[in-house]
Amino acid sequence: MAYSLFNPPLQAVEIEINSFCNRKCLNCPNHDHERPIAFLEDGLYYRIIDELAALHFSGRLTYNMFNEPLLDKRLPAFIAYARKMLPSVFIYLNTNGDLLDLNMWQNLRRAGLDFANVSQYDGRYNQNVQNLLDAVDDEEKKHIFHRVFDIEKDATNLGGSVPGVTRRSLPVKEFCVRPFYQLCVNYRGRVVLCCSDYFGAVEIGDLHRQSIKQLWRNWKFVYYRYKLMRKNRAGLRLCRDCDNMDVAVPQFPLKNRENPDV
Numbered sequence: 001m002a003y004s005l006f007n008p009p010l011q012a013v014e015i016e017i018n019s020f021c022n023r024k025c026l027n028c029p030n031h032d033h034e035r036p037i038a039f040l041e042d043g044l045y046y047r048i049i050d051e052l053a054a055l056h057f058s059g060r061l062t063y064n065m066f067n068e069p070l071l072d073k074r075l076p077a078f079i080a081y082a083r084k085m086l087p088s089v090f091i092y093l094n095t096n097g098d099l100l101d102l103n104m105w106q107n108l109r110r111a112g113l114d115f116a117n118v119s120q121y122d123g124r125y126n127q128n129v130q131n132l133l134d135a136v137d138d139e140e141k142k143h144i145f146h147r148v149f150d151i152e153k154d155a156t157n158l159g160g161s162v163p164g165v166t167r168r169s170l171p172v173k174e175f176c177v178r179p180f181y182q183l184c185v186n187y188r189g190r191v192v193l194c195c196s197d198y199f200g201a202v203e204i205g206d207l208h209r210q211s212i213k214q215l216w217r218n219w220k221f222v223y224y225r226y227k228l229m230r231k232n233r234a235g236l237r238l239c240r241d242c243d244n245m246d247v248a249v250p251q252f253p254l255k256n257r258e259n260p261d262v
Contacts, residue, residue, distance in 0.1 A: 003180045005225045006217055011059040011181040011249060014195055015048060016040065017078060019187040021068040023096055025121040027149075028066065029161040029198040035066075040187050044207060045078060048185065049085050051212045058088040065184060066198050070099040076111040083112025090114050096121070097129040097146070105132055109143070118146045159196035159242045171233040171240040174247065179224050181249045183216060191215045193224060193238055201238045 019038040024031045052061075061082055063069040072078075079091055093108070097118035108116075118129055129146055136144075178194040185207060186192055186200060193202035202224070205215045215221070224236060233239040 003177075003225070003229065005222050005229070008180045008225070010055070010057060010183055010212075010216055012062070012183070013048075013052065013057070013059065014062045014065055014182065014184045015045065016065040016067050016185060016187045017045065017063050017069055017074065018067045018072040020071060021066065021096075022071060022098055023068070023121070027121060027156075033198075038187050039072065039074075040185075040189060042074070044189050046081060048207060048212065049082050052089075053085040055213065057086060059181075060090045060092050061086065062092045062094055064094045065186060065195055067187065068096055068098075069093060070095050070104070076107050079108060079111040079113050093117065094119065097126050100132060101128055102132050102135045105136070105144075109140075114143065116144050118144065120146075120148045124148065156196075156242075156244050159194070159198070159201070159238045159244070161196070161198040166243045168243045168245075170243065171236075172243055172245060173231050173233070174245050175231050176228050176233075176239065176242075176244060177246050177249055178244075179221055179228065183212065193220075196242060196244060197238055 017040045019035045021028075063072075063075060063078065069075055082089060082091060091112055091114045093113055093116040095116060095118055097120065100116070100118065105116075120126060120129075125146065125148060133141060133144065133146065176194075178196075182194060184192050184195050184197065186197075188200070189207045190200055191204040191207060192200050193204065202220065204218050204220050207215070224239070227233070227236055228239065233242070
């Protein structure tokens with residue numbers, strides 16, 4: 001597949017609405033690092049959604065990078081606004097599920113949530129998640145995916161931020177598709193290279209001062225796309241230490257894969 005360096009179709013936006021998580025999983029940099037307790041500014045969130053609406057964005061919208069979004073009480077309101085402004089967007093939740101129960105699930109679904117991916121990294125199903133699955137019908141179960149991860153098998157080093165899990169010779173001489181379809185906004189309102197950039201090592205720009213349209217076409221993105229197209233990670237900060245091998249855009253429901261205004 002041919003990819004545009006300057007203006008590939010924007011298909012996924014990740015907004016880290018808060019900075020913290022209630023877990024210290026071994027496969028996450030939160031295990032060894034502390035972040036300040038902070039929240040993405042309300043006004044910035046709503047402006048991001050308004051910009052996406054002006055760009056006719058119809059891809060996937062999520063609310064996390066290295067945080068647990070269910071810890072943020074604003075989440076239902078944020079989802080409701082996104083659903084109002086972006087009726088065709090696929091609203092997707094990544095969560096550890098520790099705080100998820102039937103009442104919260106119903107509130108999120110009423111707000112406009114399409115799907116929840118519940119990932120557990122301690123080798124067992126949470127009882128509260130099982131209770132939720134027992135309480136909903138088969139049709140509603142289609143909107144929940146519940147998985148227990150095998151850390152030894154499934155973990156990656158997340159751009160080198162999780163030492164000791166790399167099983168490949170670095171730098172990996174392989175293409176990576178993430179900068180071609182994914183825009184990641186951390187809790188500080190900075191756009192970073194990809195969803196593995198815990199420390200903000202490659203900051204594309206600041207949404208307090210720049211627009212999504214400007215940043216998606218930023219020279220840093222273009223440079224990284226150019227190098228990754230040639231499977232050259234050696235000189236790229238973050239990528240040179242990353243063992244990820246995402247070579248195709250993940251398949252998720254999209255009504256319009258082309259965003260001509262982005």
